[in-house]
Amino acid sequence: MTTGATTADERLLERRQRFLGPAYSLFYRQPVHLVRGEGAWLFDAAGLRYLDCYNNVASVGHCHPRVVAALTRQAATLNTHTRYLHEHVVDYAERLAATLPEPLGVCMFVCTGTEANDLALRIARAVTGNHGVIVTEDAYHGNSTAVFELSTEEYPAAERPAYLEAVAAPCLYRGPCRDSAEPGPAYAGRVTAAVAALAARGQRPALFVTDNAFSSNGVLTAPPGYLREAYGAVRAAGGLAVADEVQSGLCRLGDHWWGFQDSGVVPDIVTMGKPLGDGHPLAAVVTTPDIATAFARRYGYFNTFGGNPVSAAVGLAVLDVIEDEGLLARVGETGRYLHAGLRQLADRYEVIGDVRGKGLFFGVELVRDRASREADPGAAAAIREHLRRHGVLLGTTGPFDNVLKIRPPLVFGREHADVLLAALQEALQNARQAVARS
């Protein structure tokens, strides 16, 4: 299967460039013009089919009929905001709270993961009275003025504000503590050092935040003890522990509803975004009653669209689908199957330096040489583009952009994993032959 740009697409691209401007970008050298989605499949304007191995936003599958029905029913009935009483937002908050460990149980609704992380920052600063923030290197948490500053992958380290400290992400393949006998505590020691570095500048931490899939770090799993010890260090300095679950949450990692649960910790604030609404702009901050009360002593909160009856109905429908279709267990099973398949490919293809992740979130790191671990972003791009031409969509990520990012809708099953693994093997074979020819 191959695709070429049509004249219609070229015209659309020209108009897009004019009316959306140059700050927007598109995936792929030859952009994909999608017109329809269903489950784990997407279809382009020429009628070609693509297996979606990338989009976590369509969490319970593209255009899930129960989600569409809930959206339609509520949009045709009432759509106001949280300053009037309505059952849906309360029902949704209660259901969401029930997925989380105590004492997490107070929900505040926003529209995007950026807004969720921005509100978490406001809450942490208001409640602790501190201003400092500790994040990982190469982090991405969103695009508002404040949250962009926490997104260390987005701008040069020299431009970091004085309140910010960045620590090495807990990578076992490349990071500074990868050879430690206890990498979790060793990496957590970087957080302790960050607290001290802030103190040396007269700052105290308001919060420490991690994306618990470490997506922009190339997809990592927190090593044992990491979050527990890091949370301890930050709390000892008066700061809060924030779990950014925009990527790792809502059953994504296959064993629990939320990524931090893999580490046996309970954060002070959890932020949630992309997958909550199966495409609908719905996001949330969940915290403890004590923190919510302390925040409310200083500030009120209102978000016009956040938690409106339609958004809440959609959120409820997504939870219903996850439960009724048994998606948490299914993600675990498919994830184990897919992981085994990826490991087998790693046994056959030297270009695969590392396979990381769990559930339905994997990073496959490509290297020029296994001994030197030199990143091979060219191979990653070639495989991504080859797969696109052959009907499989995935992305690349990581500080060197050499990690294949596999993060499909949660309805991805074994039958889809087989398609991905076969296509990936062909792409790896193709890449090996290209190297042999060169």
Added chain:
Amino acid sequence: MTTGATTADERLLERRQRFLGPAYSLFYRQPVHLVRGEGAWLFDAAGLRYLDCYNNVASVGHCHPRVVAALTRQAATLNTHTRYLHEHVVDYAERLAATLPEPLGVCMFVCTGTEANDLALRIARAVTGNHGVIVTEDAYHGNSTAVFELSTEEYPAAERPAYLEAVAAPCLYRGPCRDSAEPGPAYAGRVTAAVAALAARGQRPALFVTDNAFSSNGVLTAPPGYLREAYGAVRAAGGLAVADEVQSGLCRLGDHWWGFQDSGVVPDIVTMGKPLGDGHPLAAVVTTPDIATAFARRYGYFNTFGGNPVSAAVGLAVLDVIEDEGLLARVGETGRYLHAGLRQLADRYEVIGDVRGKGLFFGVELVRDRASREADPGAAAAIREHLRRHGVLLGTTGPFDNVLKIRPPLVFGREHADVLLAALQEALQNARQAVARS
């Protein structure tokens, strides 16, 4: 018509308090539990009907069937994001650009007015290289960490950051230049002074931003020359002129699509929010090709949900309805009719100190005494609550919370205005009798 709290509502309130926490608030002493909306009408759980004179979010009317149909159709077909090619977002950007004067024509999509103003701040700082901001006193522009700081009504003046200068809003009823022969240029002089005050602190302005309905200032209309001279002062100092049209835009003021057009100016950046999606979370930043290009030289931009195919389909449907139902002209006509009715009430009731606004956005300022102009927030609250008990919803606003805020859906017609005016007269009569008895 009167309503009382039911046991079911009390249980819902308790659960709401527990799962949403204390930072959330509700309108009215006796909250309204809404279950259905249609056009300009809302219905509560007891089946009582309310005329909606407050909600601009449901711009083309609650649950407009064409908007619901567009939402449903696209949500059932595809909902991805702007990193794949799709017609809808380009069509919507083109249609939106066509409502604006040249050279405004490049659109960037977000989900909320807060996100729009936050992005405008990022763009202005990136493009000008300046950091300062000039806003009005008692302004509200949103709730992100950065935009909250621009929202001077939200926190004590003593806590303002050094980059911020606040100027008196151009009020002709209360403000410092109200008795000037030329209040527009006189108030604009405050902006010139703010530029100088920033310079004295080593700051230069990145932007000057006004809500062009001056909603949180008690609903004002910019006097002639104000925006033109203020924009000139800011641009002379290297800053950009930003029009926050979240409140005043999308035909709200009855003569033009956007509020700034009443002043014959063209801003550098326009931000849009609440009404764009008739309830769906859709917002935008529109700027010039030059500014978009300068921003893109430093940063890319992506918002997961912003401008997705469903949001864009909804935005297009709202524009279709506005055009096909002739809402701009209708807003102008109904607005003139409603204004005349409010003026007649002001002739009869001394408590009305001022009637301001145009189109379908009015502020009715209540005072204890017309000579002293002493604010009467108690009367405003009493009238708001009386109207709620009698099936009419409106709000209160302004620095003293003594201004009745009338801002109904754009489909509000003469028949609705008659209902509002009759109910308001009864409420005013009732308030007069209460004063006479006390």
